[in-house]
Amino acid sequence: MNKMLHKVPTTAAAIDIDPARFRDNVDLRPYELRHGMQDHPLLRLENLVALAKRLPPLQREYVFAKQEFGTHEAGTHYEHAGSFADLSTEDMILNIELQNRVIVLRNVETDAVYGQLVHEVLDQLQEQIEAVTGPISGRESFIFISPPRAYTPFHYDPEQNFFLQVAGRKDFAVYDVTDRDVMPETALEAFLASSTRTPCEPQYFDRCQVFELSPGQGVYVPTTAPHWVRTLDDVSISISINFRTPSSIRRDRVCRFNRLLRKTGIRPQPVSPRADTPRELWKSSLVEVPARLKRWLGSRHTT
Ligand SMILES: [Fe+2]
Structure with missing residues (x-):
């Protein structure tokens, strides 16, 4: 196994959440962040492919990337693209670039090396966050490796999210969390009670704020704020750092x-x-x- 993966480099200045903006916007509105994760060796493609190969199968998802832009029926966008388990690292990289697949690495905090990274990042921020929100819990992290022009359709998630762009450029669109045309109250209740997702009505689809993210930029996404994401002309690597707050619970x-x-x-x-x-x-x-x-x-x- 690659020796470097056992040594976790320090994460100096991982995320600047801008505490005053976090206080003003948490739970209410998205805002743009700066971070230094794009230089972290663990987030280079070759190390992420190695992580993908050692994570348990349920934490590795391979999804067809080329989706038609726009609204979607609940869940229909989520078509699995099989497993890369039998491919070499080189073949896996080629598949990401050429064969229309997104790799989603779920709950990477369960990996000893990446878990240390995730906890280091959140340990640095915990005091600033908790001064506003109270005790945080449910630390999680997901990593997304996507080919050019990959589209993740409209959806929403239950966690607070610092979404960080590491490589390539990506448009990240976020909707007003209180807009009940975009997400009716019954849709929000169905999602939180039974994880059922309801698509956006086409006439409200343009009501989003689009963040154009390059490496070093990120966005705070409030709990359950609907969003969609699309990569531009390069292979994209992104990491989300997630947690729960008393308000989200x-x-x-x-x-x-x-x-x-x-x-x-x-x-x-x-x-x-x-x-x-x-x-x-x-x-x-x-x-x-x-x-x-x-x-x-x-x-x-x-x-
Ligand atoms: Fe999401």
């Missing part, structure tokens, strides 16, 4: 509560971006009761 719970209310015929108030109104704090704490009870009962059985 509360939104999950309030949306699940609201979905239950809706099933009984009640029309609940739409969830707010931080789910921090007195009514939402109450709903969130109610959803947490069964889990707390289970933990309490579990602790009684073990003592």
Whole structure:
């Protein structure tokens, strides 16, 4: 195995989140970031291909890249492109460039070497983030290696996301997280309760803000803010650094509560971006009761 992969270089000045802008925008709006990850040896293509080959199969996804630009039916864009397991490193690189495949490396924090990198980055930021949000949890990271002109259609994710461009150029489009034409309340509830994604209605598709990312640039993406991504003329490498905040966990719970209310015929108030109104704090704490009870009962059985 490549010896370099066991030695994690320091991540000086990994991400400048601009704490004042983070305070103003977290949970509400995307904003552009600067970072220094484009120079990190672990994010070079040859080391990422080595990582791809040693990650468990469920954490390696190969997706056909050339999608038709625009809105899509839920999930239909997500067509797997088979496995690269039997290919040499060189063949894998050729496949990325020439054979229309995106490699998504999921949860790279589970790898000893890349986990150290992810934790170093978030350790550097934790104090700045938590001064605004309270305790963070659920650290995760995904790496995307894409051929030129690859399009990832409209979708949304449950985590807070620092999305960083490492190589090549990419357009990253983000929608207003509170725009209920783009993502109706019921679609948000269905996503957080059962991971069901609803496509954007074509007439609202242009309502996005497009960030034109080059290496060294990135974007903060609020929890569940819809987005689509497309690479330009080069092979692209990007890394997302994800985490949960108390507000994102509360939104999950309030949306699940609201979905239950809706099933009984009640029309609940739409969830707010931080789910921090007195009514939402109450709903969130109610959803947490069964889990707390289970933990309490579990602790009684073990003592
Ligand atoms: Fe995403």
